[in-house]
Amino acid sequence: MLSESPHRSLFPSASRRIHLDHAGVAPISQRVVEAIERFAHESAETLADRYPYWNARAEVVRAACARLAGASSRQVAFVKNTSEALSFVAGGLDWRAGDIVVTVDQEFPSNVYPWRALDRLGVETRALSPEAIARDPEAVRAALAGRVRALALSAVAYATGDRPPLADIAALCREQDVLVVVDAIQALGAVDVSLSRDGLDCVAADGHKWICAPEGTGFMAVSDRLLDRLRPIELGWKSVLQPDRYYPYEFHVRHDAAKLEAGSLNLLGVHALGAAVDLALEVGVAKIEDRLANLTGELEEGLRSRGRELLGERGRDARIGRSVSGIVCFRPQGTPERVRQELWARGVVCKVRLGGLRVAPHHYQDGRDVEAFFERLDEAEDAVR
Numbered sequence: 001m002l003s004e005s006p007h008r009s010l011f012p013s014a015s016r017r018i019h020l021d022h023a024g025v026a027p028i029s030q031r032v033v034e035a036i037e038r039f040a041h042e043s044a045e046t047l048a049d050r051y052p053y054w055n056a057r058a059e060v061v062r063a064a065c066a067r068l069a070g071a072s073s074r075q076v077a078f079v080k081n082t083s084e085a086l087s088f089v090a091g092g093l094d095w096r097a098g099d100i101v102v103t104v105d106q107e108f109p110s111n112v113y114p115w116r117a118l119d120r121l122g123v124e125t126r127a128l129s130p131e132a133i134a135r136d137p138e139a140v141r142a143a144l145a146g147r148v149r150a151l152a153l154s155a156v157a158y159a160t161g162d163r164p165p166l167a168d169i170a171a172l173c174r175e176q177d178v179l180v181v182v183d184a185i186q187a188l189g190a191v192d193v194s195l196s197r198d199g200l201d202c203v204a205a206d207g208h209k210w211i212c213a214p215e216g217t218g219f220m221a222v223s224d225r226l227l228d229r230l231r232p233i234e235l236g237w238k239s240v241l242q243p244d245r246y247y248p249y250e251f252h253v254r255h256d257a258a259k260l261e262a263g264s265l266n267l268l269g270v271h272a273l274g275a276a277v278d279l280a281l282e283v284g285v286a287k288i289e290d291r292l293a294n295l296t297g298e299l300e301e302g303l304r305s306r307g308r309e310l311l312g313e314r315g316r317d318a319r320i321g322r323s324v325s326g327i328v329c330f331r332p333q334g335t336p337e338r339v340r341q342e343l344w345a346r347g348v349v350c351k352v353r354l355g356g357l358r359v360a361p362h363h364y365q366d367g368r369d370v371e372a373f374f375e376r377l378d379e380a381e382d383a384v385r
Helices: 028-045 047-069 082-092 111-121 131-137 137-143 166-175 224-229 267-283 285-305 318-323 335-343 367-384
Strands: 076-080 100-104 124-128 148-154 179-183 202-205 218-222 328-331 351-353 354-357
Touching: 028 047, 028 267, 047 076, 047 218, 047 267, 076 082, 076 267, 082 111, 082 179, 082 202, 082 218, 100 111, 111 124, 124 131, 124 137, 131 137, 137 166, 148 166, 166 179, 179 224, 267 285, 285 328, 285 367, 318 367, 335 351, 335 354, 335 367
Parallel strands: 100 124, 100 148, 148 179, 179 202
Antiparallel strands: 076 218, 202 218, 328 354, 351 354
16 A cells, blocks of 8 residues: 555545546645745735746746746747647647648547647548557557648646657658647646657646646646748737837747747746646656556555446556556446446545546545545445445
8 A cells, every 4th residue: 555645634525535537627735825825915915026027936936837847948838728828829820721730539538629620721620530540550640641730649648647659759740741730738737747858839738727726727838840931919018128118119929939928927826836836856756656656556446346347548458558647547337427426425525537537636636545445445435335
């Protein structure tokens, strides 16, 4: 059984319920609460004195986000959410009729709708199957034929937790000069993803899942080759090289990712995000990934021993299960929604996805949470029979 985390006390909700929905909305830590309270107090009491510090702190947060995503600070822009980031990419490239975008079937809509909106320009959208993107490089290579400009996929599949070989896929894309755009909301803060090491062009995530930040606070990291091609679809006073020079106007757009930040930042959100990212870096992404592998391994073992069907790659190949992600999806005994409701009544938070139950623990939890989950799962399944 996995031992207690030294960071458990930073998540007060852990003493009241078993939160297994970090792939949905995660609790924020006490560090984030303190950052929010500090910002609110300073806003009320010492605004004029603290404003320069707030902006300086935002740049420190930008650097921390860059470390988490394997990028440089100049490659990072703050965004409201993943949808906004992906829309910036889809809307900011110069498209021609006949261009093609390759996506993955059963993706979360955030990484589908921005590309489908290009239909009006005559851009075709192709969808690979989840199985192909996970383990069929020849199918990926074949899908890149023709005028493919971008491949959009998730670092971790939101429903099943499957984790495609990003670096291998990116290498195939580079052969064809195809941009690799990654929805990383189910990865950053949970497993290791690197813009530079993996050869990706965009890594985007809201912070409210595995990073454990409030909703509406996220960031994107953009490769230099994408930055060179990306036109901001929003422009404002902070889009230019000299944002503090208001007049006479000098319309020279910035060269870094901050050109996508048209106006004043959500500084409260950025400070909260910074506290969450700092904690993730303090714990260490490698340690988080290892701990999640152990937690999900215990969950898999218990589910298999009960005869429950695992969905996605975990169900297909038990040998890779412990290194996939922090998500386990399975078919319970009984209607999934009914079982979920019974679990909720017993203090367990999880989600229904693809006809199964999705459970997603995090690094501050331990074997006691797994044991308690199974006790309550047995009770919930008995209740719906």
